[in-house]
Amino acid sequence: MMYYLRVWAASARYSLxxxxxxxxxxxxxxxxxxxxxxxxxxxxxxxxGHTDSIAGWTKxxxxxxxxxxxxxxxxxxxxxxxSLFEMGRNVRSGNFDFTLAQPGNVLFMASTRKLxxxxxxxxxxxxxxxxxxxxQLGLHPGPLEIALYIFFILCxxxxxxxxxxxxxxxxxxxxxxxxxxxGYFSMTEFSRLPRQAFQGIVSRTLFVYALPVVIVxxxxxxxxxxxxxxxxxxxxxGSAAVWFTVAVWTFxxxxxxxxxxxx
Numbered sequence: 001m002m003y004y005l006r007v008w009a010a011s012a013r014y015s016l017x018x019x020x021x022x023x024x025x026x027x028x029x030x031x032x033x034x035x036x037x038x039x040x041x042x043x044x045x046x047x048x049g050h051t052d053s054i055a056g057w058t059k060x061x062x063x064x065x066x067x068x069x070x071x072x073x074x075x076x077x078x079x080x081x082x083s084l085f086e087m088g089r090n091v092r093s094g095n096f097d098f099t100l101a102q103p104g105n106v107l108f109m110a111s112t113r114k115l116x117x118x119x120x121x122x123x124x125x126x127x128x129x130x131x132x133x134x135x136q137l138g139l140h141p142g143p144l145e146i147a148l149y150i151f152f153i154l155c156x157x158x159x160x161x162x163x164x165x166x167x168x169x170x171x172x173x174x175x176x177x178x179x180x181x182x183g184y185f186s187m188t189e190f191s192r193l194p195r196q197a198f199q200g201i202v203s204r205t206l207f208v209y210a211l212p213v214v215i216v217x218x219x220x221x222x223x224x225x226x227x228x229x230x231x232x233x234x235x236x237x238g239s240a241a242v243w244f245t246v247a248v249w250t251f252x253x254x255x256x257x258x259x260x261x262x263x
Contacts, residue, residue, distance in 0.1 A: 015115035030118040055196040060136040067129035069217035072156040078119030155240040156216035162247035172254030
């Protein structure tokens with residue numbers, strides 16, 4: 001474990017050094033992400049200017065939900081996004097050989113090569129949005145609720161990471177996984193919607209249970225709003241474990257098909 005921590009720390013130092021070399025690029029992308037977050041919050045304000053409740057969620061409950069969704073996505077983008085999408089390009093070009101030659105777990109090495117500081121910086125903004133919503137709602141979460149919220153955030157990151165690994169792993173079978181990667185963006189849009197908004201059997205089964213992109217943001221928000229729910233806790237923890245196992249298995253199955261640059 002200490003070996004992998006040192007490897008990750010070396011990658012983090014490299015990413016920080018590179019980001020400082022291109023400060024303008026870091027600033028622009030940070031502002032782009034901040035603008036995107038602002039658009040989401042502005043949309044909520046506009047919608048709730050015409051209604052008091054959506055699927056049983058009030059304005060600041062929805063701000064809490066959207067802030068939680070943004071927090072999970074910012075952490076995912078900060079720690080794993082660039083590395084995984086670079087992996088897809090390297091597999092197609094044959095440059096993935098360099099990752100295979102490194103002394104460590106292939107998936108770890110491939111998914112932790114870079115950090116996106118703009119994503120991590122905006123994770124602070126997303127945290128501020130969550131705290132603002134909690135205060136506007138007059139909530140006073142105790143240590144258990146805060147610990148569960150953090151645990152659910154981690155489970156959400158694991159699920160999103162696993163779905164992303166599954167999407168990128170398709171490059172081992174397809175000539176290009178660009179379409180599959182684009183599908184991931186569309187799927188994450190549902191994470192900012194209340195679970196109660198999915199009324200049909202098909203939509204609820206697909207987006208709440210089969211692909212738990214909705215529950216990853218709803219569960220932590222619901223914990224702050226309503227307290228501990230053992231069923232929800234077991235469901236999200238189990239989903240994270242299952243999705244991570246499937247993602248690792250699929251990645252290693254695809255790895256057997258990799259032909260390398262010399263083939």
